[in-house]
Amino acid sequence: MNTVIWDGKSLSDLLTIEFLASAVGNVLAAIAILIVGFIVGGWVRRRLVGLGGKHAHLDITLFNFLGNVARYIVIGFAFLFVLNTFGVQTTSFVAVIGAAGLAIGLALQGTLSNVAAGVMIVFFRPIKIGEFVEVNGQMGTIKDITLNFIELASVNNVQIIIPNSQVWGNTIVNYSSYDTRRAEWTFGVGYGANLQLAEQTIRDTIMADERSMTAPEPFFQVNNLNASSVDFLVRVWCKSSDYFAYQADMKRKVKEALDAAGVDIPFPTRTIVQVEG
Structure with missing residues (x-):
């Protein structure tokens, strides 16, 4: 069998070099896409949070939540672009993610109920950061509101963590709501x-x-x-x-x-x- 030679290199060597060059190019492109995705996602989040901070009548908690959601969406699209770069069919990949998400959702019903309650708290805003409240028998100043829990500082400055499902599903006494x-x-x-x-x-x-x-x-x-x-x-x-x-x-x-x-x-x-x- 004859081997074709170009400039002292066999065809197999040229194919190997081309494959390596393509692979390195794809990896570099993927890294670049991820970097740009994280940068753009962080910029979008900062813009939304900054918008909420500029106006006193707007709830900064809501804008923190929207900023985080926007950041994850941008990063998610960046990952899809990376998969396309490596030739992965994203349609089938999304279907797999959907099936996996259903299985994970069934396994994490308690956690997802906290997330669902956190979304309701963020959008309907019965409580805000800095307010003095009584929730589920616990009294304190709200230090943070996340999608999973709220953090209170008691009158003795003790940290209290309450899952969101126990916040949204219980009576909330807000001592700071009225002047x-x-x-x-x-x-x-x-x-x-x-x-x-x-x-x-x-x-x-x-x-x-x-x-x-x-x-x-x-x-x-x-x-x-x-x-x-x-x-x-x-x-x-x-x-x-x-x-x-x-x-x-x-x-x-x-x-x-x-x-x-x-x-x-x-x-x-x-x-x-x-x-x-």
Whole structure:
């Protein structure tokens, strides 16, 4: 068998060189496509997140989610281009991915339920990063919202992770949703106390605080006649950000003011009668 020679190289050598050159070219092209895909995906994400950050009325959480989705879509198309570069039929590949996705979906129902709930949270926005909430019996400030879970920082600055399925499927108490809150106290005075003096002392003490709001109108009324005390129910509005400190401060100030005014504050007592046998 005769071997064809060109410039000192056999045909098999030329074919090998051509194959290697083609393979190296495909690899370099694939690397270039992936690099461009990651760069473009990151740029698209930054643009979307930046758009949300420029406008205070837009929810940055939603734009973070959309940015991540856009980035993964761009990277996904980059991988499809890479497969085309190596001659892989993407139509059949997509079908395989669909079948695998169905199998994985059945195996990961719990995880996918968290993702589905995360999508609902992001789009309907019942909670936002930075808000103080109570979810599934846990209370804290929202630090992060992902497609799988939300992260809370408790009042003691302890990290709390709650799966999204337990967030969307439960009652959410959002203490930061409204700008104002109504603080409420019950102050008891003795039956022998001057009720008019007691009410005026409580009113003057609380309304003298700059955090107390005059509108809506405050409420000061005798609410209950207990076994050993006459109870005043007090309701005053304040800013949500002041609520906890304001409510605690008023308890002490009112107690000190009632003491200074000579108004008796009763406390449980027990009388023991000893009968001589």
